[in-house]
Each structure stands twice: as structure tokens, then as C-alpha cells.
Amino acid sequence: MAAPAAPVRPKDHINLFRGWPNPALLPVSDLSRASTVALSTPSIYEPGLQYGPDEGYHPLRQHVARWLTSFYHPREPVTQDRICITGGASQNLACILQVFTDPAFTRNIWMVAPTYYLACRIFDDAGFAGRLRAVPEDEEGIDIKFLERGLKETEEKAIAEGKNEPKYKPPRPWRKIYKYVIYATPTFANPSMKVMSLRRREQLVRLARQYDALIVTDDVYDFLQWSSAPDSATPYPTKAYLPRVLDIDGYLDGGPQDEWGNVISNGSFSKLLGPGARTGWAESTEKVAYGLSQTGSSRSGGAPSQLTATFVDQLLSTSILQNHIANVLQPAYAERYHRTMSAVREYLLPLGFTLPSKPQEIAGGYFIWLNLPRPLLANDLAQRAMEEENLKIASGDLFEVCGDTTNVNNRFDDGVRICFSWEEACKLAEGVRRLAHVARRALMAAETGRYQN
Ligand SMILES: Cc1ncc(COP(=O)(O)O)c(C=O)c1O
Structure with a gap:
């Protein structure tokens, strides 16, 4: 079970795009x-x-x-x-x-x-x-x-x-x-x-x-x-x-x-x-x-x-610095990661989202990449997330290698990146839940032939 979604007002802005450390994690x-x-x-x-x-x-x-x-x-x-x-x-x-x-x-x-x-x-x-x-x-x-x-x-x-x-x-x-x-x-x-x-x-x-x-x-x-x-x-x-x-x-x-x-x-x-x-x-x-x-x-x-x-x-x-990493950053990011992943498992995987590779024994960094269920397109989903749910995520095409236009391996409109380092920890699961709402609506529109992108 994912951590219970936090009591966030429905349309509070949630930013799962920004790849910065949350201010509370800065060793001021x-x-x-x-x-x-x-x-x-x-x-x-x-x-x-x-x-x-x-x-x-x-x-x-x-x-x-x-x-x-x-x-x-x-x-x-x-x-x-x-x-x-x-x-x-x-x-x-x-x-x-x-x-x-x-x-x-x-x-x-x-x-x-x-x-x-x-x-x-x-x-x-x-x-x-x-x-x-x-x-x-x-x-x-x-x-x-x-x-x-x-x-x-x-x-x-x-x-x-x-x-x-x-x-x-x-x-x-x-x-x-x-x-x-x-x-x-x-x-x-x-x-x-x-x-x-x-x-x-x-x-x-x-x-x-x-x-x-x-x-x-x-x-x-x-x-x-x-x-x-x-x-x-x-x-x-x-x-x-x-x-x-x-x-x-x-x-x-x-x-x-x-x-x-x-x-x-x-x-x-x-x-x-x-x-x-x-x-x-x-x-x-x-x-x-x-x-x-x-x-x-x-x-x-x-x-x-x-x-x-x-x-x-x-x-x-x-x-x-070493103690800050061991006592603050590793536990805090691990906690953020597990919260987000558990929400991904609860809300997104059932809709057909997939994770890019088999789970590794060690996780790290700031980001989770998700492949979208067809026929969703990343750019469209990111735009809808912003308009409908006040949720910011990164659309996969942002991560294409600039200028390598003819390479079919350089197309990422079927994926999105979500970042768990920046947003308040209590909003992470809610952000994922909102993304699921947007995706579900888009998938329903697709089923009835009303999905256009
Ligand atoms: C892969 C990678 N390289 C470099 C940077 C930026 O590093 P710096 O702030 O040291 O310039 C980032 C920041 O997001 C990054 O993700």
C-alpha cells in the first residue's frame, strides 16, 4: 500500500519536474x-x-x-x-x-x-x-x-x-x-x-x-x-x-x-x-x-x-559532509523514493505505465522514469497534468539529444520523468495520484476515440 495521500488542497501546485534539493535538505x-x-x-x-x-x-x-x-x-x-x-x-x-x-x-x-x-x-x-x-x-x-x-x-x-x-x-x-x-x-x-x-x-x-x-x-x-x-x-x-x-x-x-x-x-x-x-x-x-x-x-x-x-x-x-550524507540525505531521499515508488505501484502501474528496467538492488539519485501506456504521448500528458491538476512533470522529449533528428533511438515521447527531490515529501504520493487521474481520463478518451494529441 502506498503511503496515504497527504491532506493537500486539490489544486495546490505540485512540482515533480524540478531537479533541485528540497530546501529542508540544505545543510545551512x-x-x-x-x-x-x-x-x-x-x-x-x-x-x-x-x-x-x-x-x-x-x-x-x-x-x-x-x-x-x-x-x-x-x-x-x-x-x-x-x-x-x-x-x-x-x-x-x-x-x-x-x-x-x-x-x-x-x-x-x-x-x-x-x-x-x-x-x-x-x-x-x-x-x-x-x-x-x-x-x-x-x-x-x-x-x-x-x-x-x-x-x-x-x-x-x-x-x-x-x-x-x-x-x-x-x-x-x-x-x-x-x-x-x-x-x-x-x-x-x-x-x-x-x-x-x-x-x-x-x-x-x-x-x-x-x-x-x-x-x-x-x-x-x-x-x-x-x-x-x-x-x-x-x-x-x-x-x-x-x-x-x-x-x-x-x-x-x-x-x-x-x-x-x-x-x-x-x-x-x-x-x-x-x-x-x-x-x-x-x-x-x-x-x-x-x-x-x-x-x-x-x-x-x-x-x-x-x-x-x-x-x-x-x-x-x-x-x-560525510555525516550529512549518511544521516540526512540518504535517509531523506530513500524515504522520498519509497513514498513515490509505492504510489507509482498503486496508481500508475495498474493503468499500464511501466518502469524502464528490472528493479536494481540499489536505487539512487533524484528521478524516476516511467514509460506510458499507449497511445498516451508525454508532451500531451504533461500539458494536461498542468492544466487539469496543477501538476508539473517532465515530458520525455525534453531528454532527446539536441539536433540528432533522424535517429529513431532519440525519441522519448513515450516516457515521463518525475523527480522526488524537490517537492514537499507529503505531496509526492498526491502528485502521482493526480498523474493517474489525468492518464485515466486520457485513456478513456482514447477508448472512445476522443483522444487527440
Ligand atoms: C547528470 C547531471 N550532470 C550535471 C548536473 C549539474 O551539475 P552542477 O550543478 O555541478 O553543474 C546535473 C544536475 O541536475 C545532472 O543531473
């Missing part, structure tokens, strides 16, 4: 204390308020390295030389493209689809508009055969066209220009919540090595995980569910093919502290981490978010 007092310590300690605020090192605030790099080692357990401990402090995953994606791609040489961008749609503009801005390609997501997280075929065909064409040299990016000792970028969120993907299997992660690394591709993984939800079974004896795992694609590049077939490697892990404090912190980290080989720090905007004044990095460092070095 922890941040307030951390900033007070930082701003009253000269050895912290002096470097914090000055231009900092290109690769970022050293104590934070050190503490991030230690923290990642204890969470991911890679075969070799993470060292601070592999870490660059960033302005968050989105800002850093732009920096990665500035340093490691050239739009005249890098052939295209492969994006696991449905994709985190806001990444598309970042690729467009780096000169790749019209060259973003959707790779379908299958049960195991990426259709590797599709990607392999696509890489092979593109490479043959590029060779025939004589795409041999970067044109816009002069050679520098700290940069390597890759032929391809593969973009994915392997763990608790936005929007599908899928987790890429270990086997697929390994296949992906091998393919990237073969085709000189840089895999950029947004590993922004990894820490937000819980058992899918509400009554599990170990509800909140403290260790990563699977090794990152980066960790696999670290050991597979003897480790990275060269000093650059083929993977960057893009991490963020946005989902752990608050998106307004605009602070994150990137981990890669030392060579790539250093190259990233040499992007023009970091060379001019040091890594972004220098002052915030000192606050974050206070929280990490004292385990306050």
Missing part, C-alpha cells in the same frame, strides 16, 4: 559554521580570498582524494594530483571541451539517451552543434553495439575526409585532442535512474581506447544511494555500488593505455551541499587533471569557486 547551519571558521582564520581566508592555484585549493584536493578513496575503494588510492577543483559538473564540462577537443578534429559527441538535456548546450557552445549523437540506453545502461557501429562508420568517414589534424587548438604539452567524446551518467542516470553494468563499463573503456575517445562521466549522484527494498537490513550503503568508469580505466588490461587515459570523472557538491555552491571536482590521470587546470579561465586567477572551496573543505575534513 553546517555551512554557516564552516564559513565562520574559514573567514575568521587568516591561514584559510587569506588564500581563500586571493587568486588560487590553477588546480584548486590544495587542502580540498587532498581531502577529496581521501574521501573518494574511502568511498570508491579504487585499486590505487586517489592522490591529490589526480584532482582538480571545479565550478561544478556543468562548468567543468565546458572546460574539458575547451582543453581536450577541437571542433575541426573531434568528430562528434556520443550521449547516452535519454540524456541530461542541459549538457547539450554546453556541447553546442564548444562547436559541436549538429554533431551530438544519441546512443540508446539498454537494460545494462548503454547499447554498446550501437556505439561501436557508430564509431566505426564515423571514423571511416573522417579518414576519407582527411580529418587528421586539430585546427583551432594549438599543440600544448598539457593537452591532448581526442577524436570523440562519450558523455554518460553511469550511476543513477538523469533522467532514467539506470545504473550501467560493470560489463558495459568495461566494454565502454575498451571502445574508447580503440577509437581515441574521452569518456566524460557525470558522477554526481553516486553518493545518494539506498537499498531498493524498504525493509533492507543495510538501507544506506557507504561504499560505491560499482567502480566508476574512471576506476575501470585505471586497472583494465593493465591500466590506462597512455599517460592521458580515456576517462574523466566529473563530480559535484551541488547535490550534496546545494547547487548554489557551484563547486565540484574532476578526477582523471595526473596528466589530464593538470591539463584541465590549464584551461584559460583557470590560468587567469586559479580554479573557480576558491572561497567556497575553503568552506567545503571545512565540511569534508571534519566529516560533517
Whole structure:
């Protein structure tokens, strides 16, 4: 049985679209204390308020390295030389493209689809508009055969066209220009919540090595995980569910093919502290981490978010952040997830909605993806939900890879995303119930031939 629907007035707005943390989950007092310590300690605020090192605030790099080692357990401990402090995953994606791609040489961008749609503009801005390609997501997280075929065909064409040299990016000792970028969120993907299997992660690394591709993984939800079974004896795992694609590049077939490697892990404090912190980290080989720090905007004044990095460092070095994740975020998101899922099971599955894959043992992130019963269309359903029930949801077509128009694998008008991180917890089940009302009416209209979209 789903949690009883909350006493919400029928037409109160319910927002299951917004992918932000609920304000109650922001660690305001922890941040307030951390900033007070930082701003009253000269050895912290002096470097914090000055231009900092290109690769970022050293104590934070050190503490991030230690923290990642204890969470991911890679075969070799993470060292601070592999870490660059960033302005968050989105800002850093732009920096990665500035340093490691050239739009005249890098052939295209492969994006696991449905994709985190806001990444598309970042690729467009780096000169790749019209060259973003959707790779379908299958049960195991990426259709590797599709990607392999696509890489092979593109490479043959590029060779025939004589795409041999970067044109816009002069050679520098700290940069390597890759032929391809593969973009994915392997763990608790936005929007599908899928987790890429270990086997697929390994296949992906091998393919990237073969085709000189840089895999950029947004590993922004990894820490937000819980058992899918509400009554599990170990509800909140403290260790990563699977090794990152980066960790696999670290050991597979003897480790990275060269000093650059083929993977960057893009991490963020946005989902752990608050998106307004605009602070994150990137981990890669030392060579790539250093190259990233040499992007023009970091060379001019040091890594972004220098002052915030000192606050974050206070929280990490004292385990306050780790405790916040374990004691506040994991239980709160797990509770929100279970409430929403139980309402989905009660109200939506009986109408023919389906979940995209078999339930995994661990769930995480912010989102649930739902496939619609035919003949419902996502855009129409989202519009009706807003008009009839004052309910906002995300229509699947939002998550198409921009500009990849001829690809039949890039159509998601048969799915919707609902987010359980933002709305008040007491409104989650009610939001799902309202969605069921809208869907039921639309399905009845379809049965009587009155459904038009
Ligand atoms: C997959 C993914 N990457 C990146 C971001 C944004 O990260 P940041 O706030 O660090 O730029 C989000 C936020 O929703 C996301 O879902």
C-alpha cells in the first residue's frame, strides 16, 4: 500500500519536474559554521580570498582524494594530483571541451539517451552543434553495439575526409585532442535512474581506447544511494555500488593505455551541499587533471569557486559532509523514493505505465522514469497534468539529444520523468495520484476515440 495521500488542497501546485534539493535538505547551519571558521582564520581566508592555484585549493584536493578513496575503494588510492577543483559538473564540462577537443578534429559527441538535456548546450557552445549523437540506453545502461557501429562508420568517414589534424587548438604539452567524446551518467542516470553494468563499463573503456575517445562521466549522484527494498537490513550503503568508469580505466588490461587515459570523472557538491555552491571536482590521470587546470579561465586567477572551496573543505575534513550524507540525505531521499515508488505501484502501474528496467538492488539519485501506456504521448500528458491538476512533470522529449533528428533511438515521447527531490515529501504520493487521474481520463478518451494529441 502506498503511503496515504497527504491532506493537500486539490489544486495546490505540485512540482515533480524540478531537479533541485528540497530546501529542508540544505545543510545551512553546517555551512554557516564552516564559513565562520574559514573567514575568521587568516591561514584559510587569506588564500581563500586571493587568486588560487590553477588546480584548486590544495587542502580540498587532498581531502577529496581521501574521501573518494574511502568511498570508491579504487585499486590505487586517489592522490591529490589526480584532482582538480571545479565550478561544478556543468562548468567543468565546458572546460574539458575547451582543453581536450577541437571542433575541426573531434568528430562528434556520443550521449547516452535519454540524456541530461542541459549538457547539450554546453556541447553546442564548444562547436559541436549538429554533431551530438544519441546512443540508446539498454537494460545494462548503454547499447554498446550501437556505439561501436557508430564509431566505426564515423571514423571511416573522417579518414576519407582527411580529418587528421586539430585546427583551432594549438599543440600544448598539457593537452591532448581526442577524436570523440562519450558523455554518460553511469550511476543513477538523469533522467532514467539506470545504473550501467560493470560489463558495459568495461566494454565502454575498451571502445574508447580503440577509437581515441574521452569518456566524460557525470558522477554526481553516486553518493545518494539506498537499498531498493524498504525493509533492507543495510538501507544506506557507504561504499560505491560499482567502480566508476574512471576506476575501470585505471586497472583494465593493465591500466590506462597512455599517460592521458580515456576517462574523466566529473563530480559535484551541488547535490550534496546545494547547487548554489557551484563547486565540484574532476578526477582523471595526473596528466589530464593538470591539463584541465590549464584551461584559460583557470590560468587567469586559479580554479573557480576558491572561497567556497575553503568552506567545503571545512565540511569534508571534519566529516560533517560525510555525516550529512549518511544521516540526512540518504535517509531523506530513500524515504522520498519509497513514498513515490509505492504510489507509482498503486496508481500508475495498474493503468499500464511501466518502469524502464528490472528493479536494481540499489536505487539512487533524484528521478524516476516511467514509460506510458499507449497511445498516451508525454508532451500531451504533461500539458494536461498542468492544466487539469496543477501538476508539473517532465515530458520525455525534453531528454532527446539536441539536433540528432533522424535517429529513431532519440525519441522519448513515450516516457515521463518525475523527480522526488524537490517537492514537499507529503505531496509526492498526491502528485502521482493526480498523474493517474489525468492518464485515466486520457485513456478513456482514447477508448472512445476522443483522444487527440
Ligand atoms: C547528470 C547531471 N550532470 C550535471 C548536473 C549539474 O551539475 P552542477 O550543478 O555541478 O553543474 C546535473 C544536475 O541536475 C545532472 O543531473
